[in-house]
Amino acid sequence: MEQVNPTRMELIKKNAQIKMAEQGRDLLRQKMDALIREFFQIAESFSQSRTELEATADAAQYALLMAEAVDDSIALRSASFATRKGLSLEIRGKNIMGVPVPVIEKKSVSKTVLERGYGIVGTSGRIDEAAEKFEAEVDILLDLAEKETAMRRLGSEIQMSRRRVNALEQVLIPDLKKQARYIRITIEEREREDLFRLKKVKKILERKKKLSTR
Numbered sequence: 001m002e003q004v005n006p007t008r009m010e011l012i013k014k015n016a017q018i019k020m021a022e023q024g025r026d027l028l029r030q031k032m033d034a035l036i037r038e039f040f041q042i043a044e045s046f047s048q049s050r051t052e053l054e055a056t057a058d059a060a061q062y063a064l065l066m067a068e069a070v071d072d073s074i075a076l077r078s079a080s081f082a083t084r085k086g087l088s089l090e091i092r093g094k095n096i097m098g099v100p101v102p103v104i105e106k107k108s109v110s111k112t113v114l115e116r117g118y119g120i121v122g123t124s125g126r127i128d129e130a131a132e133k134f135e136a137e138v139d140i141l142l143d144l145a146e147k148e149t150a151m152r153r154l155g156s157e158i159q160m161s162r163r164r165v166n167a168l169e170q171v172l173i174p175d176l177k178k179q180a181r182y183i184r185i186t187i188e189e190r191e192r193e194d195l196f197r198l199k200k201v202k203k204i205l206e207r208k209k210k211l212s213t214r
Helices: 008-070 073-082 125-213
Strands: 089-096 099-106
Touching: 008 125, 089 125, 099 125
Parallel strands: none
Antiparallel strands: 089 099
């Protein structure tokens, strides 16, 4: 145990530290509970998006296979090169219980036939459908990336908060309580000793008084 000065002032100080540590533990628990609720809300949405991605990816692959099987390979290749454009993203942040998480600001990847850059003449609806499905897949992937990053950061903060709660609950608070108990016991023993000495002195004085009155 840490060496402590067994005085009433030190006992008041230790009791104040215990109260502060317990308040900190309770606040961390509340924060952790709120983060866990937020984490599972995002996780549920993430799971739904994953299911949607699998269905969209299958549909996109099927549309591409149909286009490759029926349409002219040169037209298909030309259309794919024509649509190679950069994706404009803006990432900003928001706070969830003090945890910074990214928000991807983007325009939908999905485009009209004219916006894709390839000519309408020489391409079929099958190529358009394949392009549309893959654009939808990219949209979902970006949404998943945002949610996964948020989950990782929330998960990290939850673990950190849990470690802090455990440190307060299992180490700091018990140690402070042991110190306070030691101080209290020492003060009580000292007071009993002082009371015993006072009684002894009182008896001596009374005995002397009786002898002096004889």
